[in-house]
Amino acid sequence: MKLEPFELERIQSLWENVVEINLSESGVEPLRLSELVDVEDLRDIRLGYTQTNGSVPLRRLISKQYEGADEKNVIVTNGGSEANMVTVWNLAREEDRREILVMLPNYMQIWGYAGMMGLKREAFWLKNDGTRWAVDLEELKSKISSNTVAVAICNPNNPTGAVMRSDELRAIGEIADDHGAWVISDEAYRGSELDGNLSPTMWNYAERVLVTNTLSKSFAVPGLRIGWIAAKSREKIEELWAYTDYTSIAPSALSDHLAAIVFEEEMHDSIIDRTRHILRENWRVVEDWLSDNRDIFTYIPPEASAIFLIRYKSDIDSIQLAELLIREKSVLIAPGDHFLMPKHIRLGYGHHADKLPVGLERIAEVLRA
Template sequence: MVKIQPFEVEQWMNRLENTPGVLNIAETCAASVSIKDLVQLCTDKDLPSPLSTSKKLTYGAITGSKMLRQRVASLLDRGLSSPQADATSPVTSPLPAENIIITQGAIAANFLLFYTLVGPGDHVVCVYPTYQQLYAVPESLGAEVSLWELTKENHYVPDVKDLESLVKENTKMIVLNNPNNPMGSTTPKSVLEDIISFAKERDIIVFADEVYNPLYHSLPDGQTAPPSILTLGYTKAVATGSMSKAFSLAGIRIGWVAARDESIIEAVAHARDYTTISVSQLDDQVGSYALSEPVLGSLLERNMNLARTNLEILSKFVEKYHSVCSWVKPTAGTTALVQFSKGGLVPVHDPNFVLDVLDKTKVLFMPASPCFGLARDFKGFVRIGYVCETEVLKEALEVLGGYLEKFLLE
């Protein structure tokens, strides 16, 4: 029997997010939208509603509709470039729709990739901290996993020099998460290119979970948003993503696996036959509509503005209570890791802190020590999902401030 550790962040969310009256700043999706919202965001009022269909509800296209896969490919092709290959190369030309498989969210895409590509005898290097699935699943499948630790000193950006000591003869895959969850950090294009160069010399797969792409909303002056890993000239690059985080549509359960290597796509497709077969036609249609030209720009503009507005609100909160909380300010995504301490000296016990805050204020965020790695690495840290509705964030931080003044400030 396959043994796998409990998925802590999901367990915590499942137990607590439906608490009556909860002020939820644990959610990691940009504030969700409805079908009505999407239609209102659409700049082409003649475009039919995504659920206006007379199609019979069969299994539909097994790998996803051609329209949806083409629109995902266009999304991933943004910033297409490579210093290592010319424009006619198959690794730098536009990504074919056939090289994408639509899945039930990025979580299914990630699982299928690991299930297909790694097993006993393989070694995987995974950035850390990150979403638990990215290191727990390959370990459960019998692979050895080494954690590529991100440091505060390097602003939680991977240091490529570390790979020299982490990679082994049997290393099969390097796993990235860009933007990073829970840190909200960005791995810039130059670092991605160095990782690709390193992996290419050793024939190692580079897998990037890009579920928060393209929410690069607060980059430093002069830094541009990095492109998808698939645009950087390496056949063995693989990416996953979804409509949940950056596109506010977790409820339609649409994600994808994309790769230049057709053999990887074929292997994932074969494995998928044993699981979900296809995605819902209705979900596929809504996803296609959201990624259409008349909707996509408006939707991303809404979410980028929301992220910038809310990050500024959270930043002012951290500054106001700097004596008891600290962070590395995020540059992308929807999450931030904030450390709280009693009197600015002793880190709180974050699981107990989360439960006590919820009990006394109805504010919910996630404890980092059980959810994102080893407890010793995250004492007092919590993950805050700040790209919720602005009014929810404001109210949550106001009552949280009252809690800090009563229980943590000295």
């Protein structure tokens, strides 16, 4: 099967450590190890293999977010990316269902991997209705069929920062359940809502639900590489475990230990507060810049996550624009074309508060020129 380059990850890998100002990051400034633990307390941790599907204490802590779940409803993975990968790999093996419906725009991992696994891909879109990014349920209804193995959503959404409402999730869950399709709900940015209201989880709205998630975004510890899959079907979780035996065997023992600390109530709440605080503070800077440049941009403000989409008024294509910004201004942004959104850029505002105003100004300068 043909390997499709994952353009977004590649442009970031190439340039994020080279440019002066990186506005392509989707998470917030990461935590230091010493903010989580007294480093002395780690001296005696045994660096062996841990429980391969994640330790029982960690899975139990993760399961608390999902009503009626316990550790058997959860498998721990190496990041949300492994969670998405094994989920799609597993579903792509269903012989009588050969199609996946993916909500776009989206983080393109599921889209790309599903294509490589031989699934036919169909999109249903989040559409800018002038006030918010609203999911087109009619499009979903018209495209779903008995051949659909899964409906994949990303909520809160990368790249728009939009949060779908619970009535929208309920409708998606009902449509999928009616057709016997799974719902893959990538909830990597749950917890990073600017208004402080936790976004709804698909867990509550579909029977055949596979929630994927990660500590990389709202929890600000991407270097731990801890993600998870939660499903009401314990059989499905058992099945997925057989896949991680092939991909990574187990999460790192040290990361498993530290992840359990992240989920301790006080720590969990303080990390989430920190994330939301960074986002609100930085968003003010972005808003000022946007209002100074109203004539060259349109946008919908993000509800969650450290990213949002800007539509710019210029003929330049978004990949050329990104290249120009790297070359002439040492600024990295994510081009909209990497999300199938031409004439847009995805801006990340969760990092480098000190450099944010300068980086933003450089983007406006290039577009005006």
